[in-house]
Amino acid sequence: MSTANGQDLDALYQEIILDHYKNPHGKGLRGDADAAGTAEVHHVNPTCGDEVTLRVHLADGVVDDVSYDAVGCSISQASASVLHDLVVGKGVDEAMAIHQEFLTLMQGKGAIEPDEEVLEDGIAFAGVARFPARVKCALLSWMAWKDATARVTGAATGEGDKA
Amino acid sequence: MTLEGLLPELAVIRKDFPILERTLAGGLPLVYLDSANTSQKPQVVIDTMVDHLERHNANIARAMHQLGAESTEAFEAARDKVAAFIGAPERDEVIFTKNASEALNLVANTLAWPGDRQVGPGDEVVITEMEHHSNIVPWQLLTQRTGATLRWFGLTDDGQLDLSAIDELITERTKVVSLTWVSNMLGTINPIAEITRKAHAVGALVVVDASQAAPQLPIDLAAMPAEERPDLLAFTGHKVVGPTGIGVLWGSRAVLDVLPPFLGGGEMIETVRMDVSTYAGIPHKFEAGTPPIVEAVGLGAAVDYLGHVGMEAIHRHEQAITAYALEGLQSVKGLTVLGPLDATRRGGAISFEVEGVHPHDIAQVLDSRGVAVRAGHHCAKPAHARFGVQSSTRMSSYLYTEPREIDALVEALEYTRSYFKLD
Numbered sequence A: 001m002s003t004a005n006g007q008d009l010d011a012l013y014q015e016i017i018l019d020h021y022k023n024p025h026g027k028g029l030r031g032d033a034d035a036a037g038t039a040e041v042h043h044v045n046p047t048c049g050d051e052v053t054l055r056v057h058l059a060d061g062v063v064d065d066v067s068y069d070a071v072g073c074s075i076s077q078a079s080a081s082v083l084h085d086l087v088v089g090k091g092v093d094e095a096m097a098i099h100q101e102f103l104t105l106m107q108g109k110g111a112i113e114p115d116e117e118v119l120e121d122g123i124a125f126a127g128v129a130r131f132p133a134r135v136k137c138a139l140l141s142w143m144a145w146k147d148a149t150a151r152v153t154g155a156a157t158g159e160g161d162k163a
Numbered sequence B: 001m002t003l004e005g006l007l008p009e010l011a012v013i014r015k016d017f018p019i020l021e022r023t024l025a026g027g028l029p030l031v032y033l034d035s036a037n038t039s040q041k042p043q044v045v046i047d048t049m050v051d052h053l054e055r056h057n058a059n060i061a062r063a064m065h066q067l068g069a070e071s072t073e074a075f076e077a078a079r080d081k082v083a084a085f086i087g088a089p090e091r092d093e094v095i096f097t098k099n100a101s102e103a104l105n106l107v108a109n110t111l112a113w114p115g116d117r118q119v120g121p122g123d124e125v126v127i128t129e130m131e132h133h134s135n136i137v138p139w140q141l142l143t144q145r146t147g148a149t150l151r152w153f154g155l156t157d158d159g160q161l162d163l164s165a166i167d168e169l170i171t172e173r174t175k176v177v178s179l180t181w182v183s184n185m186l187g188t189i190n191p192i193a194e195i196t197r198k199a200h201a202v203g204a205l206v207v208v209d210a211s212q213a214a215p216q217l218p219i220d221l222a223a224m225p226a227e228e229r230p231d232l233l234a235f236t237g238h239k240v241v242g243p244t245g246i247g248v249l250w251g252s253r254a255v256l257d258v259l260p261p262f263l264g265g266g267e268m269i270e271t272v273r274m275d276v277s278t279y280a281g282i283p284h285k286f287e288a289g290t291p292p293i294v295e296a297v298g299l300g301a302a303v304d305y306l307g308h309v310g311m312e313a314i315h316r317h318e319q320a321i322t323a324y325a326l327e328g329l330q331s332v333k334g335l336t337v338l339g340p341l342d343a344t345r346r347g348g349a350i351s352f353e354v355e356g357v358h359p360h361d362i363a364q365v366l367d368s369r370g371v372a373v374r375a376g377h378h379c380a381k382p383a384h385a386r387f388g389v390q391s392s393t394r395m396s397s398y399l400y401t402e403p404r405e406i407d408a409l410v411e412a413l414e415y416t417r418s419y420f421k422l423d
């Protein structure tokens, strides 16, 4: 468990996170949910009610766009914004690897040193991993993205993948 | 600081609750403003439970030895205490359950089976838009399973039940009206007597969720005129300074006698043959299996404690703290209180929004200052949707809350605003 003094609060609310929260990247649903190569999912965090509707468009094995509508806290909003930055334009396999890296970081209870080469702004979430109650906030849009992507590629996702 | 209406021995009361003395990370004192979620426990409840486990533990009703007799006596004495706490006309009308949710499910489930009160196609069940999920979902299940129709009272903009359509809602088709006495989100106190009278006039059963009322309002069922007295009333032990794992369903004997059994098992029977059984009378008919014995004993000590302090005095204290909190909260820029603003007409749970900061983030910053509140939908998603918000922050006080804790909350909210750089 984290200690909850002022310093830790700053570890949670990194400037990068607050910047993404105030100016989210890629927010708003784009394209046509029924178009080829597109899937849309709606994920909810049942404990707090945070919600995201996320649409993925894949073209030629590349993540062409990730667009989303979301309501939630600064952590969940900022992580959707960072997700957009990290996966759009990447090959699906590479994007999945980034997803795995982010997931590992978030499940690492604060003990994992994030790789900035891979996660870029996502490293700001390292502090969130020390606040167990907030990990689900950070993972909400990432799990939605994985789910939507799997729907397009036809791969099955397990129930356990849902945040 | 003293306010008119505070419990005169507040400092002594606080000493009864050992947890209030602990500090949090960084040596910060605990400011516990989450009592509508669960209340803290006085030493006497803790000691009574420990004493029972250390000295009197045995199964009840079926152990033919001294410990069994002591344990049974303690369990049944707890029933007497709970009966006195709510002014139950008869002590056997008090049924122990696991929590309020189970009590409400017991009623909604048994109404699905054949019997005088069976709900079926064409019948209507009426709830309200301000219910806790525990008083919504069981009724959805009942109406879906039986082909009955679920209807509900809407809310006015100031967080009251909208009674303007009461004559269209409560009709001869209505079989059950189930509503909360005090809202866990808006704090609203509902006109139980008026609605019960209406419902009884059409022959409907009235179920009251008293989970938030029992902690703070004096309840005297026997003193209510019969036409205004609900038929069933549920509350949960952990919100009345008792332990978790124990709840209460009170029901009038006339109704409980005609409801079919809920769970089957030991203790709820009269006799069992391989083909058929006959059932015990109330309360045992609804208490299958070994009950939460030590939890019931703890609940008995809890309601005794509240009775000793005095529910009238506790109610006055809650009103004084609530008025003070409403005033303090509204001094915070960008803060909007959801629900009634008149402290004399509401309970002690106050939900609010602060423009520009999400409730999660508010709660997180408050926690870093030692202030414990709840953030989220408080198991009242429809009520949040009614007010166009996805979630809110909620502070809730109790008999041990001091004005200085409200000051700490307000100060921490100001800090939250500056932390998130809101002008």
Ligand SMILES: Cc1ncc(COP(=O)(O)O)c(C=O)c1O
Pocket: B036, B037, B099, B100, B101, B102, B132, B134, B135, B180, B182, B183, B184, B209, B211, B212, B236, B237, B379
């Ligand atoms: C109004 C109301 N009803 C029902 C409940 C459910 O109580 P429990 O979870 O103990 O069953 C609560 C508390 O969470 C409540 O506030």
